[in-house]
Structures are given as structure tokens and as C-alpha cells.
Amino acid sequence: xxxxxxxxxxxxxxxxxxxxxxxxxxxxxxxxxxxxxxxxxxxxxxxxxxxxxxxxxxxxxxxxxxxxxxxxxxxxxxxxxxxxxxxxxxxxxxxxxxxxxxxxxxxxxxxxxxxxxxxxxxxxxxxxxxxxxxxxxxxxxxxxxxxxxxxxxxxxxxxxxxxxxxxxxxxxxxxxxxxxxxxxxxxxxxxxxxxxxxxxxxxxxxxxxxxxxxxxxxxxxxxxxxxxxxxxxxxxxxxxx
Numbered sequence: 454x455x456x457x458x459x460x461x462x463x464x465x466x467x468x469x470x471x472x473x474x475x476x477x478x479x480x481x482x483x484x485x486x487x488x489x490x491x492x493x494x495x496x497x498x499x500x501x502x503x504x505x506x507x508x509x510x511x512x513x514x515x516x517x518x519x520x521x522x523x524x525x526x527x528x529x530x531x532x533x534x535x536x537x538x539x540x541x542x543x544x545x546x547x548x549x550x551x552x553x554x555x556x557x558x559x560x561x562x563x564x565x566x567x568x569x570x571x572x573x574x575x576x577x578x579x580x581x582x583x584x585x586x587x588x589x590x591x592x593x594x595x596x597x598x599x600x601x602x603x604x605x606x607x608x609x610x611x612x613x614x615x616x617x618x619x620x621x622x623x624x625x626x627x628x629x630x631x632x633x634x635x636x637x638x639x640x641x642x643x644x645x646x647x648x649x650x651x652x653x654x655x656x657x658x659x660x661x662x663x664x665x666x667x668x669x670x671x672x673x674x675x676x677x678x679x680x681x682x683x684x685x686x687x688x689x690x691x692x693x694x
Contacts, residue, residue, distance in 0.1 A: 487547065489547065494543050498539060500539075505536035526586075529588070610631075616657065616693060621655050622694070623655075631673050638661045639661030643669065657688055670685050
């Protein structure tokens with residue numbers, strides 16, 4: 454900072470000082486965004502890859518606890534898209550935009566190059582909004598199975614489900630120690646099975662949606678009605694038969 458800058462800071466109002474700090478921070482951010490040396494491209498791509506993975510996995514973990522905040526759905530979508538879009542932006546799109554700004558001769562190409570970063574960010578945010586509103590199967594991580602066991606028992610069968618024609622069929626790999634299986638969706642019980650091997654079929658139309666996703670919860674209970682194991686399944690993550 455020069456002497457004149459220091460004098461200006463000393464006499465500026467708090468609002469002007471904050472404004473200058475924000476403008477300088479924005480310029481610094483742009484200089485990093487457009488830094489195009491190989492090492493900067495590597496740092497930015499790797500940094501966004503890890504940040505995207507953190508946002509995706511952390512928000513999925515919190516959602517698995519049943520905390521149904523809408524903002525978490527969009528953080529999960531942001532992280533999921535950023536894993537691919539971050540490296541793509543700084544390894545391919547930004548270098549291409551910089552090159553086109555220097556070499557493009559056609560007016561339409563020069564216009565696209567001048568607005569390349571805005572177009573790129575707009576497409577990125579649009580994809581995030583779409584996936585945050587309507588998640589797809591690959592981005593839905595299910596941490597509920599290990600988190601749902603609060604009984605301390607050894608009952609831990611695999612729950613396999615498949616869907617076909619608007620119905621979902623499920624079966625357990627082992628029924629030892631289980632007295633009943635209860636399936637709920639939202640606040641409603643949609644199925645109860647009290648005889649081994651505890652296979653059941655439910656209709657997709659009977660399931661309620663949470664943040665745009667139809668889901669159901671499967672509870673394995675003992676003879677006292679205590680929950681031994683709980684599974685949460687999103688219909689979008691159930692494979693086709």
C-alpha cells in the first residue's frame with residue numbers, strides 16, 4: 454500500500470473503506486480465476502475437485518440423519534456438479550476463452566469469447582438448480598444404513614430392492630433375529646410383514662415425496678417392537694429390475 458493509499462484509508466468513511474476492500478477482493482478473485490499457467494490450472498482444478506467432493510459428501514451425510522433442509526439439497530447438487538465442472542472450467546474452458554479473445558476474427562466468436570465466463574457460470578448454476586430440485590440417482594449417497602443402527606445388536610442383513618412397472622420389490626439377505634418389518638413413507642405406514650423371509654412389495658404411487666424425492670424407510674424390529682436396523686431408500690436410487 455502506498456503512502457497516498459494509507460492517507461485515503463485514514464480519511465475514508467467506513468462504507469467507502471468496505472467498498473474498496475470488496476472491489477479489491479473481486480479484482481484479486483478475477484486475477485486468480487483467469488490465471489492460466491499450467492501450475493495454476495492444476496491448483497484450481499484440484500482445489501475445486503476436493504471442495505466439490507467435500508460439499509457433496511458432507512451434505513449427503515447430514516441429509517442421512519434426517520435433517521431435511523432444502524439448502525442441503527442444493528449444496529449437495531453444487532458439490533456433485535463442481536467435481537466435474539471445476540476441473541473442466543480451469544483446464545479447458547478458461548484457457549479456450551483466453552485464446553479466443555486474442556485470436557477470434559468473427560464477430561459472433563468474439564462476442565462469445567468476451568462473455569465466455571458469464572455463459573460458463575450461468576450454465577453451471579442452471580445445472581445446480583435443476584439437480585438440486587430433481588436429484589438423479591448417481592448423486593444420492595445413502596449413509597442411512599450404518600447410521601440407523603442404534604440397538605447395538607448384530608442384526609445386519611442386506612436389503613435388496615428393485616423396481617418395475619410402478620412397484621418396488623424388496624428382500625432381506627437374512628431374517629435371523631427379526632420379528633417384523635415395517636415400511637413407512639412420510640408419516641404413513643405403507644407395509645408391515647410379520648412372517649419370514651420378510652419380502653414385500655410396495656407401490657411407488659403410495660410413497661410420499663421429501664424435497665422432490667419419493668422415499669421410504671424400512672425398519673427391522675424385534676419381538677418387543679424395538680428397532681434393530683433402519684434403512685432409507687430413495688425411489689430414484691432403486692435399480693430397475
